[in-house]
Amino acid sequence: MAVARPKHLVLILAREFASNLATPTLITDERGLLVYFNEAAEEVFGRSFSEVGEMPIDQWTAQFQPRSIETDEPLPLERRPTGIALEERRPAHERMRITSVDGVTHEDAVTAFPLFAHEDELVGTVTIFWRE
């Protein structure tokens, strides 16, 4: 079995922080690999993280058919807050419609921001789902 790459301390601390939040929160590393979401996020996704495991964030989020609330058009990764945080290295916010794996559609406001350990060292992102 391949040995997973050690997580940066900032990600370790972010996961511990998120694990104690009642707000749905998702964490990626700097490559866009989903590395964690908390128990509160299970309700958003319909799955627990232990069932899902690590996977590329675009592969994971595509399962939820994120769509614009205004136009109902699919939101590509580059327009989703997590994608913007990863690619443009800035915070982003968007209201979107999500269908969880159990088929329930709901609307969420999503905020994502990059995590920098140093000015030039992106180590990951945090994405928060605000239930509406």
Place this chain on the structure above:
Amino acid sequence: MRIRVWGCRGSLPTPGASTVRYGGNTSCVEVGLEDGSLLVLDAGTGIRCLGDELADRGVREIQLLLTHLHLDHLEGLRFFAPLWNPEVSIDIWGPPSPNWRLEDRIARAFSPPLFPLDLKDVPSHVTFHDVPREPWGLGSFALSASLVVHPGPTVGYRIEAGGATFAYIPDHEPALCGRPAEMSPDWISGGAVAQGADLLLHDAQYFEDEYEARVGWGHSSVADAVAYAGAVEAQRLLLFHHEPLHADASLDLLEDRARELAGQDGRGPTLAREGMVVDLKPA
């Protein structure tokens, strides 16, 4: 690889009759190889006596690796004899900070009102380095570092030479991030530094009941240190950063407790003592 402890007390120098066996000097450890390669780990008050010995040995090039800049890891630097010798070169390595250069942060300890002289008045040839993000080499040592859970930027070091591995994490509170025994290795603070080390030097400042009132202060209970060593599969555990309130008799009990927690495997945890020498060979 020869490891010598020059100071193992945490937080505050603790001289006196009640601490003579374990010692009262704060963090400083020397790591040497037969070919003369030498590392100095941290600059607590233990570095003063080491400096005198290095001067006697005629050492002119010194590599000093700082885990962080809390005073108990830095305050001895001002009284490190080689620093005041214009014929000596010192490379100082330390954790990068998001905001301030390593030199600027250390300079705070070398300025009034804390100290009468300024860092720029130091006659030795001092070069400051942020610890690299990737592994690097110094002499015959292969080194790597990673940030660990402790207030402010703090690193642990992994030091390899001749097939032996020494992990140095003197200040560390991994319990803030969950139970290491229940985590996959990639999520353990300092796991990349400590994994499979032949010797792990690790913070064990408190008894378990003391720790309960000091959560978040950056240090470990003896139980957390033992659990951490097990989770990273360290071969031997050397407990470090002794609480200033613990006299020798208390530290004897702490070592007993560590061995009780670790079980009887013949390689029970040991408390660091000032003057202790460990000859580390590959497992």
